[in-house]
Amino acid sequence: MxxxxxxxxxxxxxxxxxxxxxxxxxxxxxxxxxxxxxxxxxxxxxxxxxxxxxxxxxxxxxxxxxxxxxxxxxxxxxxxxxxxxxxxxxxxxxxxxxxxxxxxxxxxxxxxxxxxxxxxxxxxxxxxxxxxxxxxxxxxxxxxxxxxxxxxxxxxxxxxxxxxxxxxxxxxxxxxxxxxxxxxxxxxxxxxxxxxxxxxxxxxxxxxxxxxxxxxxxxxxxxxxxxxxxxxxxxxxxxxxxxxxxxxxxxxxxxxxxxxxxxxxxxxxxxxxxNLITVHGQKMGKSLNNFITLNEFFSGEHESLDRAYSPMTIRFFILQAHYRSTLDFSNEALSAAEKGMNRLLDTYHLIKEIAPASQSSVDIRKFAEMCKEAMDDDFNTPIVLAHLFDLSKIINQANDGKENLSADDLEFTGNIFTTYLFELLGIKKEDKNTGDTALFGGLMDTILKIREEAKKKKDYSTADYIRDELNKLNILIKDTKDGATWEIKK
RNA sequence: GGUACCGUGGCCGAGUGGCUAGGCGGAGGUCUGCAAAACCUUACACAGCGGUUCGAAUCCGCUCGGUACCUCCA
CATH class of the missing domain: 3.40.50.620 (HUPs)
Incomplete structure (x- = not known):
């Protein structure tokens, strides 16, 4: 080879x-x-x-x-x-x-x-x-x-x-x-x-x-x-x-x-x-006493942290910079990494929802080659991620009916994500903390059904009340075209 | 003082001669009872000054600013 x-x-x-x-x-x-x-x-x-x-x-x-x-x-x-x-x-x-x-x-x-x-x-x-x-x-x-x-x-x-x-x-x-x-x-x-x-x-x-x-x-x-x-x-x-x-x-x-x-x-x-990780442009290290331990990141318990960041957010954050560049830490940068990563993961899950077209309107195959070239070029992970974001946009456009993807290409797209995002960059799909017991899921289904009924009757005060109260419990309701979904906020 | 390196839009961060980086945030829009979320579109950049070149963020020089290392911390 x-x-x-x-x-x-x-x-x-x-x-x-x-x-x-x-x-x-x-x-x-x-x-x-x-x-x-x-x-x-x-x-x-x-x-x-x-x-x-x-x-x-x-x-x-x-x-x-x-x-x-x-x-x-x-x-x-x-x-x-x-x-x-x-x-x-x-x-x-x-x-x-x-x-x-x-x-x-x-x-x-x-x-x-x-x-x-x-x-x-x-x-x-x-x-x-x-x-x-x-x-x-x-x-x-x-x-x-x-x-x-x-x-x-x-x-x-x-x-x-x-x-x-x-x-x-x-x-x-x-x-x-x-x-x-x-x-x-x-x-x-x-x-x-x-x-x-x-x-x-x-x-x-x-x-x-x-x-x-x-x-x-x-x-x-x-x-x-x-x-x-x-x-x-x-x-x-x-x-x-x-x-x-x-x-x-x-x-x-x-x-x-x-x-x-x-x-x-x-x-x-x-x-x-x-290269090093910096904080306000300075090396993060023991001697300067400006370090934040990984456990502190995961729990959010550190005065410099606005909140907790998951291990995968940390990983994604690091991979968004080339390894030979310094990387500056900030809450803003970490939040940006988290949102970006979730965007990629969301579009990955979207792939299997898309109805295949008989013929693709965009060339999806080149992305595999482009990702490989980026890795071959001294492990340029930020470029790989940029390509995945571009691919992500195409997936979303296909989902909106603005682009077409054949069944083969949909599968191929999924494989690019599997290979590059999961296998090589080592990002793993984090459990969305769904508390996904049968009991919990069943309860949520019931509650959403009640809310759906209320909305049909234009009883919006009840619908909003349910949404607000659940929100207080950190359960986020999202109304989509195909009905409401929920997730537990981190 | 020596060695290595860096300075890119509000923030993070790719890019080493010509072609849109990308993400977050902003603005506009789609969707929606409303909202959120999601998605789409879009504006904003290359520390300064000179030079090389048809053409430079990219090469060269100088200036300014910043970082790391310089042997008992691995």
Whole structure:
């Protein structure tokens, strides 16, 4: 099968034709969450971005192994509580075992991902489960001469590495520039250069999470886990490495350095980075304390939220922007996304109501090709949605008798929605919260019949009374040509 | 200071040389006892200044404004 898929490769800063190293197999590694707190909107973006990549690669007939890690070995915190392990801190505060914290937030993360209809990755390895491999990789780098030990810690020798390889190839940084800018940070005196990074760090007494190693009782460095887990499950060379743009430097740069220092070559062929979610133009993140958790979105319980937004609204909102653009959050933008999504879903349901014509008056087939082209062009989901909106308009016009669609074309139209909206973009039809028990439905049918009778007798005060009272109960009555319908407002 | 990037109509957001992006909101209309909903139609744009070109939102330069990252937060 010939693929025309083009992916923007952060390494070359160009869109490149996607050619798997070993077709039809595709290996993809994505940096997952650190599980010391609830996932916020910023976490949803990479999860959904790469979920769509995963879905589309499979759709194209590839056999994809998708590895997304869980970082459960806490690392150092960059605030006033300097030198304290993130997970350790949470554990002390809440009087829990570190692994208990990890388990708690991992479960909550998984639940949020399910709500967002994010497919499970093929493998979800944890850093704590790969300590031995991380020690082995540190040893290998040490043996190759690209690291040095100092007081029980092992550091990567960036300057030496840069003589044989190119440190900064991903982020565009030059080592000379790194020399110029030096921050005062703890533990820096052990390092030869400020930009050297730790492969193994000796634990100080307040660290709860530590493991034995040839160098000290300690914990692995910050970039090692991804190098280890990607190569273990995908091989030393694999196709796609993904993550947020904020990880590009230093994290991914260091991963590349570690792989080259250990194996002599880069780990991934294509590097993909999703952009950030912003709030009033600023990054949504922990450090700025301007984040809103997914659970808060779903419940509406946050001072910045006018109301609750469903998981599918969040998903649709994210997909309405291209993954490499920043996306600005606001209540207005979310409401717009919700309305737009409902419009698509409503027209999708309308398809089966339309009486087929003997011949179509519009070319519906081209939309499938156009949607595919949009996906092939670096996963341009907003364009796919724009095409679906155009298609939606045609469906509505057909419903109004202004356009004609044959039975075949109606079915074809339904298939486009199924493929692109549901299968690839992963939007799922949310239960309209109809309280759809037989009893409830029966009651509503009866009430609407009574109202219909009243209207026939031109007893509008009774008809309006029923409508108003139901409205107070959040049940919305809609009069259409074919009689009244109802739905529960969200 | 360095590196990467962005600035599109009221809001969100595509688009990298010529052709309607799209959604929300606005306006007008259809439908309706009325209303809501739904649908249809429609107006509004390319930060500023120069340059290249037959032609630029799109390429180049400058100016202004904004964001992210710069090694111990992954």
């Amino acid at each position: 010939e693929s025309k898929l083009r992916i923007y490769n952060s390494l070359t800063r160009k869109k490149e034709i996607f050619e798997p190293l070993d077709p039809p197999h595709v290996g993809m590694y994505v940096c997952g969450p650190t599980v010391y707190g609830d996932a916020h909107l910023g976490h949803a973006r990479p999860a959904i971005t790469f979920d769509v990549v995963f879905r589309y690669l499979m759709h194209l007939g590839n056999k994809v192994r998708y590895v997304r890690n869980i970082t459960d070995v806490g690392h150092l915190e960059n605030d006033a509580d300097e030198g304290e392990d993130k997970i350790t801190k949470k554990a002390r505060v809440e009087q829990l075992e570190p692994m208990e914290v990890v388990k708690y937030f991992t479960d909550r993360y998984h639940h949020n991902m399910d709500q967002l209809n994010v497919l499970h990755p093929s493998i979800e390895p944890t850093a704590s489960g790969h300590i031995i491999e991380q020690i082995e990789l540190a040893k290998a780098i040490l043996n190759n001469g690209y690291a040095y030990e100092k007081d029980g810690s092992v550091y990567f020798d960036v300057e030496k590495y840069n003589k044989a390889y190119h440190y900064g190839k991903l982020s565009g940084r030059k080592i000379e520039d790194l020399f110029q800018y030096t921050r005062e940070l703890s533990g820096q005196k052990e390092k030869r250069n400020s930009f050297d990074f730790a492969l193994w760090k000796k634990a100080d007494p307040k660290h709860i999470m530590h493991w034995p190693s040839p160098w000290s009782e300690g914990f692995p460095g910050w970039h090692l886990e991804c190098s280890v887990m990607s190569s273990k499950y995908l091989g030393e060379r694999f196709d796609i490495h993904g993550g947020g743009m904020d990880l590009l430097f230093p994290h991914h740069e260091c991963e590349i350095a570690q792989s080259n220092a250990a194996t002599g070559h880069d780990p991934a062929k294509y590097w993909m980075h999703n």
